[in-house]
Amino acid sequence: MSRYLLNKFLYTVDRDPELVERYRSEPRELVAWWEAERANAVLNCHTGEASTWLRFDEAEREALATHDHVKLFELGAHPFLTLTLFIAMFERDNTEPLEYQKYYGARLAHFALPYPDIAT
Template sequence: MSKYLMDKFLYTIDRDPALVARYKDDPRGTVAWWEAEEAGRILNCATGERSSWLAFAGDEREALSTHDYPKLFELGAHPFLTLTLFIAMFEHDYDEPLAFQHEYARRVAHVKMPYPDIAT
């Protein structure tokens, strides 16, 4: 498992509105594309390098592919990265102000202190 790679995915997707839309509409395809095409480039790896740290673990890939942010939080994804990306994707699906943020908090409330290690 590479928390750094998972966080890098969340960070880079969140910084590009076109990628945010793509990830919202096709999460599984976006994760597969990013892992295959972008991970090594973004991390400045030599062309063709395919080490295990350039691939998501199965549970990471599945959580990213299904927008399962509580699972990402449990796996150690940085909570600010998950929150900002998922706000960008889903806040407009709610009618009330801060409704998504409250939903996010409710869905990760089962994770008790100390939180998962978010060091990278």
């Protein structure tokens, strides 16, 4: 398991409107593509440097592919990264102000201190 890689996925997808739309409409395909093409690129580096060892485990892949923000939190994904990306994908489906944010929080309400470790 790699909290770093989960957070890197959330961070990089959230910053590209095309990737946000792909993640909304075809999450499994985007997760597989991103893992193969982007997971090992050095973050914020444009020199072509890359590592070779980063990959998601099955639990991470499944949580990402199903947009399961509760499972992502359990796995150590940072909730602010998940929330901002999921707002970009799902807030438009709601009619009430802050409706998605309330839904997001309600699904995490069963967690008590100490929260899962989100440090990377």
